[in-house]
Amino acid sequence: MDTGALVQDEKRGMLIIVEGIDGSGKSTQIHLLHRWLVSEGYGVFFSEWNSSPLVKGTTKLGKKRKVLTPTTFSLIAATDFADRTEHEIIPALKAGAIVLADRYAYTAYARDVARGVPRSWVRNLYDFSVKPDIAMYFRVPLEVSLDRILTGRAQIKYYEAGMDIGLSTDVRESFKLFQERIMREYDNMVDEFGLTVIDGTRSIEEQQAEVRRIVSHKLAENHGVLGELKGDQVGRISIRRIEANS
């Protein structure tokens, strides 16, 4: 993978990402992981999906006017991702932070391909992305995810439901079919990218225990480098920030 601005021995931090369809529980798990790492004294940087300020406006406009096609939707998401990679992820890794991301390039590979975009094309698009140290795929049966999403929310948005690709005229039906396609793409990707599959049907605590086991193991391997950043100072500041935001 061509990382452009980041050479392997320049990278001092660690990149941990979570993937899964909506309602798979991944966001809960990475949030808990975030708090735990900070409490352990690590410097942690959280990179949000679709957060580039300049690209956000364009994405919003495209969605509002319903002019996004599978190709342009894919390209805009890649543009946003490139901005985050160049401005946030690479600098943070160089500085030795643990970078967490809820959703990563694999979301694009799954979702964009579910929209009909060619597999090889979208993979080349994300060629510049930094390879994660840990990539966890939270897997739950489709019905479980759908149940969590559909009971919670009154409204599912147009593009979110995959209405643009004409799976169904009914929003909820379209959403189900769309999520099913995305899930199939994820499953097919596990071997291709060495994703760690986490059984999302277990309790939150059981899952978090497994997540911490996986992360601890990796941290131990890299102890020399990350240990430098461990320290009460960093941990205390970050905990205060999290508490202020929650």
Added chain:
Amino acid sequence: MTRFQWYGEGIPGVDLSALCGKLVVIEGADSVGRSTQICMLRDWLESRGHAVFDTGLTRSELTQEGLDQAKSGHTLGRKTMSLFYATDFADRLENQIIPALRAGYYVLSDRYFYSVCARDTVRGADPKWLEGVYGFALKPDLVLYLKADVEALIPRTLYGKGFSYWESGMDLALGVDLLDGFKIYQSRVIKELNGMSERFDWVTVDATRDPDAIFRDLQRAIDPILVPTPVGTP
């Protein structure tokens, strides 16, 4: 009826056999005279009874504001800019060019993704990666390359729009001033375009001559792809 082709994997859901217009691209460096030629070509084609759609002069509705902001703030990284331009191009291709071709129009495109790639490459982008990215693009029926060296461009720019930050490659800190930067930057872009003209089989026209001479060459190049017009048309 033309059989259109994609450069790579193409855009999903587009039926190429339904495209019955013609796609003619006019490429060349900044200030080489593309707009002038496109105006003349447009008048000529319309007089022959063809419907003409010219594009490239306006940005896509989707990315215009974002790109303008990015260019004025100079805050986006290179990969991001490359992808932002690719989004812009894809939007114009899908929402403007392809519908026009479906309707049987002659589409005159002021530049195509080639110029974008040339500029990106000069800025350090990986040409192989770019080739992959633009795999969604449609192959034009014809690419007309207005070729000129940097010396010829200088007076046209100076007495026309004037030198500008981006067209002088100032973000690359190539020269001490806008003229210096222009010479170095445009030479590099022209070198990329020259390479592409051979790889992609463009029709190259000497653009250092007067507009009418250039125009006659362009007419000659377009002639073979024109659909015969009804009797009585000039």
